[in-house]
Amino acid sequence: MEDIRELTKEELSLRLKAMGEPSYRTSQIYDWIHKKHVSDFDSMTNLSKKTRERLSEDFYITKLRAVSVLKSELDGTRKYILALGDGNVIEAVLMRYSYGNSVCISSQVGCRMGCRFCASTLGGLVRNLSAAEMLSEVYAIEDDTGERVSHIVIMGSGEPLDNYDEVVRFLRMVSDGDGINISQRNITLSTCGIVPRIYELSKLRLQITLALSLHASTQEKRMNTMPIAKAYELSEVLKACRHYTRETGRRLTLEYALAKGVNDSMEDADLLSSIAKDLGAHINLIPVNPVEECGFSEPSRENLIRFRERLEKAGANVTVRREMGRDIDSACGQLRRRYMIDAGLCTD
Numbered sequence: 001m002e003d004i005r006e007l008t009k010e011e012l013s014l015r016l017k018a019m020g021e022p023s024y025r026t027s028q029i030y031d032w033i034h035k036k037h038v039s040d041f042d043s044m045t046n047l048s049k050k051t052r053e054r055l056s057e058d059f060y061i062t063k064l065r066a067v068s069v070l071k072s073e074l075d076g077t078r079k080y081i082l083a084l085g086d087g088n089v090i091e092a093v094l095m096r097y098s099y100g101n102s103v104c105i106s107s108q109v110g111c112r113m114g115c116r117f118c119a120s121t122l123g124g125l126v127r128n129l130s131a132a133e134m135l136s137e138v139y140a141i142e143d144d145t146g147e148r149v150s151h152i153v154i155m156g157s158g159e160p161l162d163n164y165d166e167v168v169r170f171l172r173m174v175s176d177g178d179g180i181n182i183s184q185r186n187i188t189l190s191t192c193g194i195v196p197r198i199y200e201l202s203k204l205r206l207q208i209t210l211a212l213s214l215h216a217s218t219q220e221k222r223m224n225t226m227p228i229a230k231a232y233e234l235s236e237v238l239k240a241c242r243h244y245t246r247e248t249g250r251r252l253t254l255e256y257a258l259a260k261g262v263n264d265s266m267e268d269a270d271l272l273s274s275i276a277k278d279l280g281a282h283i284n285l286i287p288v289n290p291v292e293e294c295g296f297s298e299p300s301r302e303n304l305i306r307f308r309e310r311l312e313k314a315g316a317n318v319t320v321r322r323e324m325g326r327d328i329d330s331a332c333g334q335l336r337r338r339y340m341i342d343a344g345l346c347t348d
């Protein structure tokens, strides 16, 4: 059995042709799956019973079930725990901004990158998500709210470039005019810096924004918090990012999670601003979200402001990430982790 949501429109058309279906079926079925988000063939009421039966012999349709939804009273943020077909759970978040609804999706169940401040990696990698499952995260949230999603950030659990093929398939399908049609310019892919994959991605010339999780301004400091830095030197990562910008014309974002006493000195700020200026990159400062098991704490309000002002004085382009849904707590893999601990599924 194959997941029909995984197929591009062209692939679907070939399968249907092989089944002897007329060509107009492709658009009918693609609409049901990607515009109306149905998850069973019986709902496809403009198809004959025979066609529906034929389809259900060869295919199934991914369905994600929301097992928990936390709603913020402050800003309308919704945090979802979604169950996959095999019983694994992932998290996704809806954030409402003045410019539209943005969804933060997971790209893997768990993660194997081992960043020391991150909750998503504590239990290791369980498996990759399929493109259909990533699409279904967005569809499930549109269906729950009845509102259109206009922006996507691949910043939930997982390392998207460690699941390269499915993430690229997802990017193509989610920005397809025949599907949910989200502009590539409204999509951000965040990576810890898997150098060969940044070069591969550059070749595709997608118009998405690449965000590099930098979190430290020297190779030595980066190695202390991000094991991936042992595989790829900071200078190599920055070179790959410069190449991405040159190939795609897209401005890079540098993500920098500020942790007290770890990477928040004025010297850190000076090195960071020179990296950003050199790359023509935008800096996104994120006060670290303390994870009990990890032992990092947020910088004081004053230090955050001092750090930002130091960057600005040096002429860097910087924003501080606003924390959404402060009243519903949990972020960056903590939601899933807490859910699993409560359900007795997680013992480490």
Ligand code: SAH
Residues within 6 Å of the ligand: 113, 115, 117, 118, 119, 154, 155, 156, 157, 158, 159, 160, 190, 191, 192, 193, 212, 213, 255, 257, 286, 287, 288, 289, 290, 291, 332
């Ligand atoms: N693996 C990808 C995307 C997922 S993580 C990456 O590394 O970019 C999304 C972002 O959240 C990354 O910048 C990550 O470093 C950051 N992050 C993870 N845990 C965090 C925490 N406890 N506080 C603040 N940011 C965190």
